[in-house]
Amino acid sequence: MKAPPNTQSNIRASISDAEWQVMDAIWSTPSAAAAAEVIASLQARTDWSPRTIKTMLNRLVKKGVLHYQADGRRYLYRAAVTREKCVRVQGRSFLDRVFGGQAGAMLAHFAKHEKLSKKDIEELKSILEQKSSAAHE
């Protein structure tokens, strides 16, 4: 049950709540972003001090999920992992934690309890169609 010590290739270093928001800002920036840009972007949605955001950037770099390249005396940051990859990792961890890995149960849960637009429903149905036709017999 004990997590193995981090090996650098391992993307496992889990991204915390606050860190996720920073990554979100990075992910939604085309190409690379300077700290100042990340800060500006986040101050629109949080009340964090710039210091705090810099700390996050640092930690994310240490965790290996952010890379940077020097540009004069500042850094340009870019994600080292895709949002999709992180979403998959976080999603699976959540699924295991809360639903014991039962994807069906989870989907049923959210389908029941969350608001869905007609469009959401149509799209989901269509995904399910493909899924069932592609499924093994």
Add this chain to the structure above:
Amino acid sequence: MKAPPNTQSNIRASISDAEWQVMDAIWSTPSAAAAAEVIASLQARTDWSPRTIKTMLNRLVKKGVLHYQADGRRYLYRAAVTREKCVRVQGRSFLDRVFGGQAGAMLAHFAKHEKLSKKDIEELKSILEQKSSAAHE
């Protein structure tokens, strides 16, 4: 962005990863469970020491998600919140965190990336049917 200090009525005191497993053991016990039972149940699935499990029980009581009633010199624990309630809370937090609250996006994600049995798919479709017929125009 700062979480307000815990008021007791607030179920918010979030259940950690390890704590969730303890709650799971409790939830799957009909009626109340003594610490020894919880320990036995968890040792089957983890490598935690009994000490550790007792610490969890304590913290969960402090957090208000577990209640106990004395039975001789031991305690019988019972959940103070339902699994469903906790699942909803955790689920919503995850949804907000990772999918910005977009339930449709999350469902689409898992529908695409997770394995689903025929049965899962059928059930989901049926939920979606009801949902769309019940939906406002």
Add this chain to the structure above:
DNA sequence: CTTCATAGATTACATATGTAATCAATCGCG
């Protein structure tokens, strides 16, 4: 050149979490 604003690096500190060990009371056993 001196000074201030900035950028990144380092250090700080409280709370949460994982993981126990130690303490104190007590119940059953010999």
Add this chain to the structure above:
DNA sequence: CGCGATTGATTACATATGTAATCTATGAAG
């Protein structure tokens, strides 16, 4: 009755996380 086993209570300690402040180097302004 005395003692070890067991139960809950208290304390411990490392790492993670939220949230910054301080230190150091340097480029821009005067």
